[in-house]
Amino acid sequence: MSDLSGDRAAEQAHLDVVYGRLDAIVAAAERQLTAIRRTGSVGTPQARSERDAMSTTLEFRLAQLRNVQDRLCFGRLDLRGGERHHIGRIGLSDDHQDKLLVDWRAPVAAPFYQATPAAPGEVIRRRHLTTSGREVVHLDDEVLDLEAIDDDERATLQGEGALMAAVRAPRTGRMGDIVATIQAEQDRIVRDELAGVLVVQGGPGTGKTAVALHRAAYLLFTYRQRLERSGVLVVGPGPLFLRYIEQVLPSLGESGVVMATPGSLFPGVEASTDDGDDVAQVKGDLRMVEVLANAVRDRQRLPDEDLELRVGSHRLTLTRSAVAAARARARSTGAAHNAARVTFVKDMLRHLAGQLAQQMGQTLSDELRQELDADLRDSRDVRVNLNLLWMPLTPQRFLQDLFATPVRIASAGDALSAAERARLERDRDQPFTLSDVPLLDEVAELVGDDGEAGRVEGRQRAQERAAELEYAKDVLGMTGLVDPQAPGIGAEMLANQFAEMGPALSVAERAEADRSWAFGHLVVDEAQELTPMMWRLLSRRCPARSWTVVGDLAQRGTVGGASSWAEALQPVAAGRWRERELSVSYRTPGRVLRVADAMARANGLPVTAVESVREGEVDPAVRERAPGDGQAVVEVVASLLTASEEGTIAVVAPLAEVPELARVLEDQWPGQVGDAKRTALTVRVSVLAPEQVKGLEFDDVVVVEPAAVVSASRRGLSDLYVALSRPTRRLVVLHSEPLPAGMDDLVRW
């Protein structure tokens, strides 16, 4: 084995300098924080508020610097002409402004990911540094231009690829960053331009999620000013998935991103279950746009005949034709239902005031009109009837009423068949489902959940905010301690404090609560699942259409999801999207992936072809059991736990069997077993249904009763495909029913 000790010593010396610099920055921040805290609450209100702002910023910055400490420096790039750059999570310079560490997102660092022996550019050598704590434990060199390196140096090449070490490492239950080993095809996606819709299609384990998150970090770094103000929204399939990925961006120094699931995208509603396939399909269909628009128009009623109203001792007539005229005028404003109602009511009141004045024998002056308006508004008859004609609506109430009233569905639902209309019916008090979320959003657009006044105020606030932010950045710059362009939302936090907005709200917090917030960039994971109605909702969250959309059409589970990206995106981003593919699986070993592929192909499920980066060490195995035999699962899990001390195990079983299996396993290994609601991911063994493992991965996966998974729903086949492609190490199948086609090649357990 060649000796790298000299090189390692040199790298260690550099690493010591880098950590020394980081420590100095941290110490300076801590000193400043202590000094500020010591000053306490003396001084003018303005001085106090500036001190509060400063201390919040410093606390935030300290947390951020601690987040990036682990594997702070992971690479070195040697260029022709002798230039060298150390690459790390953040950029650091010494007192003379000489670069000690280049941020991985900076343009200078790009060749670290992109240079290949065929196209080395200026790169002679790429070096991966493996560190443990603050110690260099391993160097791994790739020489891209052998000619440029002398014989002595050539002899020092050694080591297992950093990539292989990373993909083979036991999983912790939480996704880690891949910043040290991003591959060229991935990096091109990470650094792709901000504008437009970038679709990333790729089979299981090709790094779509990882790439999407690193791209978010890259965009925040490169377009910090723009995106810090508007925010980035990341949408992932479910709460468990969000927990799985939540540490990735902070470890890259970015924590101001809003994470949401499709069920939480309408503020105030948290939908966790979905309707059955048939219902979900209708609700996800674009024909619902017309149905809902009709249903809202139906709530702008025309009476069958003239209405008699009592106002004090007077009797007034609301003629059908006057209502029709007022309704037409209100509709012609183009405003949403609630805002247009103002026009309608004004018109009606004018009409009634005219009659009232006439009965009183008076001419209708402006002054008199105001008086009569007040009388009319006080009249119960007037209020009730105007409400019946044009009721103010909230999206929630409206949708509950609509689905609970078959005649309303019938009146609005011409676009649907009678059978489809019937599928929409349900009791008023049922909780909202995932499929209801985009419908609520559509209705909110139609009825207008925030008045025009609110919007104007919002715009003003946004402008004030921009000014505050500029000021905050100046302040940050003046402290000399932190680089205003550096990772994080320091200036944001500071601006919040200056604005004296009460509790400091970050962009993320404000955006989360505001349905009409326009994000600067949107990342959508597992995007193949989204229905056309959900795409419409997302278009509103980021109207600029600066999106990163990742998914695998072959893993589509929902019946309303897209069968092609063109089908999904044409209605919402026609002509504005581009597609890239990822073709190498970094998760699933070749021998496991072939089982998943063979099963899919044998059952007519289209699969995305991928090469696995490694073959894996253990053959997928199968074992028979008696129906419902939990003990067989216990035995398999026991031997997996014995086989390796580290790593995570998932037992993936049909939903109905999950609670019992979780109980049996928990009895056996108290405190070490979790499910989707409880501690899954943080314990060694998780018991989950196939639809819950989308996007996740585990070292070992035990798939229980694959045939039952397939027959459980229309999405069963793709659920099974997803489950089979989750392991990073070992796959075991347990069954009593005959195995689905294509799975007969497994070795006996």
Ligand SMILES: Nc1ncnc2c1ncn2[C@@H]1O[C@H](COP(=O)(O)OP(=O)(O)OP(=O)(O)O)[C@@H](O)[C@H]1O
């Ligand atoms: N360049 C890389 N270096 C090291 N590990 C990588 C790399 N790319 C991906 N991985 C790892 O491969 C695994 C799969 O990545 P990820 O979950 O992003 O894939 P995916 O395409 O979203 O998968 P799926 O569609 O099956 O959910 C993760 O553990 C990720 O960290």
